[in-house]
Structure formats: C-alpha cells, structure tokens
Amino acid sequence: MKSGIQIIGRTQHVSFPRLGIRMIEAKIDTGAYTGALHCHHISLINIKGTQVLQFFLLDPGHPEYNEKRIRFKKFEIRKIKNSFGESEERYVIKTTIQIGARRIKAHFSLTDRGSMKYPVLIGRRLLKNRYLVDVSARQLITVPQ
Numbered sequence: 001m002k003s004g005i006q007i008i009g010r011t012q013h014v015s016f017p018r019l020g021i022r023m024i025e026a027k028i029d030t031g032a033y034t035g036a037l038h039c040h041h042i043s044l045i046n047i048k049g050t051q052v053l054q055f056f057l058l059d060p061g062h063p064e065y066n067e068k069r070i071r072f073k074k075f076e077i078r079k080i081k082n083s084f085g086e087s088e089e090r091y092v093i094k095t096t097i098q099i100g101a102r103r104i105k106a107h108f109s110l111t112d113r114g115s116m117k118y119p120v121l122i123g124r125r126l127l128k129n130r131y132l133v134d135v136s137a138r139q140l141i142t143v144p145q
Helices: none
Strands: 006-009 011-016 021-028 035-047 050-057 068-072 076-081 087-099 102-111 120-122 131-134
Touching (some): 006 011, 011 120, 035 087, 076 102
Parallel strands (some): 006 131, 021 120, 035 102
Antiparallel strands (some): 011 087, 035 050, 050 068
C-alpha cells in the first residue's frame, strides 16, 4: 500500500470548514467521479455587477444547517450523471472537506439529495491516491473535535 493512503469505510463523518459544517455523514461512492452536496434554491444572483452562485444547505440530521445561505463567486457548470445514469447540468464548487485530520480541496456538485440517505457523496476523484474503501466498515476515521 502506498504511503499516506488510509482505509475508509463505506460511510464517513466529514466536515466542510469553509461552509461551517461539522460532522455530516457522507456516503463513499467509488462509482461516482465527483462528490455531491445536498442543497436547495440554487441560483445565480447579481451582486454589484458580478454573478454569484447562491444556495441553501440542507441536512435533516442537523436542523441548524437548514436554510444556511452560502455564496460562491467562483463556480463551474458541468454535465454530471445522476444516480439514474442520466446527464444533467449542475453547478460545481471547489471547497475544503475535512476527513479525519486531513483537509482536501475538492469539487462538489450541488444537487437536491433529499431522497437520498446521505446528504454528501464522496466520489473517486477525491479518494484516488488518498483512501482505500473497506465496504464492510463504517466511520473508520475519527474527525478531530
């Protein structure tokens, strides 16, 4: 095994320091390329002549995150395959995710995951050369308090 690679379970508590989110449960999905973050009311707004991406975070497990407004000046629009294998255009942001003690800058598409069990999906792009997935386990890495 390569140096620095950790074993991670099929689910993992993660944090998004820049978004003010701590200890949110994520599904590790090696079939997905990019990660996804559950949110709603995703829109472009104009602030002083600049287009800004605005969205509201949702997490049924953490009511304090509901209706938390987030804005990004830097974002992309990409075609992403959804869980049914259909391509759709989504906004993608780059932000920091914390898994255990490790902080990683990664891309996350914004989507309504309300019908999914986990509000965050971590894809193989983030996992590559950092983690191996033990599908028989959950929560193998502890997030520092």
